[in-house]
Amino acid sequence: MVVYDFIEENDTQIIYWYYPEDDRTQDYGIIEVDKIKEKIRITKGAEGDFANNNYGHHAIHQIIERLNNDEKPRGGMVMWY
Secondary structure (H helix, E strand, C coil), X not given: CEEEEEEEEXXXXXXXXXXXXXXXXXXXEEEEEECCCCEEEEEECCCCCCCCCHHHHHHHHHHHHHHHCCCCCCEEEECCC
């Protein structure tokens, strides 16, 4: 499971912080949505995430789905088995 929170938005980007297993005692990861280039990426992996940023990529997948549905997610949670 991963939880992500909206942090800020300006003319060029949207920033989210994500937390593997909703563990806010560890350092968060940062997801950046580039509104100009229409790209999304992890700019900082979270403490407790794997080397391949598995948790961050689950959060990115949901953020993309919601943005494509014209939503502006203020946060969310993704669970998988």
